[in-house]
Amino acid sequence: MSNRPNAFSARLRRTILGTIAAALVAAPLFSSANTEKKELVFGATAGPYSDQIKLGIKPILEKKGYKVKIVEFNDYVQPNLALAQGALDANAFQHVIYLDKFQKEHKLNLSEVVKVPTAPIAIYSKKHRSLNDVKEGAVVALPNDPTNQARALVLLDKFGWIKLKAGFDPIRVSEKDLEANPKKIKLLPLEAAQLPRSLDDTDYSFVNGNFAIASGLKLTEALGLEDTTAQYQNLVAVRTEDKDKQFVKDIADAYRSQEFREVVDKHFKGFVKPSYQR
Incomplete structure (x- = not known):
């Protein structure tokens, strides 16, 4: 009689283990449908x-x-x-x-x-109504991170305020590529988030579109807009x-x-x- 409970227990363990094994095999199919990120x-x-x-x-x-x-x-x-x-x-x-x-x-x-x-990067001013008002020694703020600073420098070259070296890379251009600065523009690199506030102290400031709009500036108020490529x-x-x-x-x-x-x-x-x- 002492062996009968042991035999029963063994069968019970095999049944439980078999059930768990079957559940583990089925689990991936079940969980993949129910654990998708929501x-x-x-x-x-x-x-x-x-x-x-x-x-x-x-x-x-x-x-x-x-x-x-x-x-x-x-x-x-x-x-x-x-x-x-x-x-x-x-x-x-x-x-x-x-x-x-x-x-x-x-x-x-x-x-x-x-x-x-x-929203394109744009140039704003609280002191001047036009890009044509730029004077010698004007202070111009621009982003200090290399990629966005390059965008501002390309626009300054387009405005004729500075001259960049021939064959410059528009993606990697920096102040090192400055060939001429006929208007003696004073470049003021700042963290992008600080650029809207800089307008009280600069002649002109380049402002990334997201920070411009977040600070209440409108794209329609910009004196110049970048033609944003892909x-x-x-x-x-x-x-x-x-x-x-x-x-x-x-x-x-x-x-x-x-x-x-x-x-x-x-x-x-x-x-x-x-x-x-x-």
Whole structure:
């Protein structure tokens, strides 16, 4: 009689183990359908790119069952670090030249998903009504990060205020490429977020579109606008390991949707549209 309970126990253990094994085999099929990411943390610089998500992208994603949290930043450094570290699932604030340079310098692995409507870099003044009013020794503020500073220098060359060396690279040009400065322009490099405030102290200031709009400046008030090419159009970035996941595809589809295009036409006039919205 002492062996009968042992035999029963052995059969019971085999039955339980068999059930667990079967469950483990079935688990991937079950979990893949039920653990798809549905809570997204989307980072963006404060202003138009955050507003685009809030007004256009978030409602579209919520209709697909996502819960979207927007985190705003006031600089160009933290959004990529936060994304790489997993605090964000996606961000929208930069162009591909900045992304490539930043991730190479910081050894990150991020990828572009989709271009977004972009506010061009522009030059403003509180002291002058026209670019023609520029005087010798004028103080001109411009971004201190290399990629955006290059954009400002190219525009200054176009205005005829400075002369850059022949054959300069418009993407990598810097003050080292300055060949002549006939108007003795005093260049004042500043962090991009500080440029709107600099207008009280400068003759002219270049301001990135997102910071201009966030500070209350209008594109229509600018004295000069960049003709923004595709390489300077902002984009959505994600971790490269996530780029083929469903939530990333849904983000891209939201930006390419007719619903988002209508939001852009209503709230973001003057922005340079990506090719899919033309």
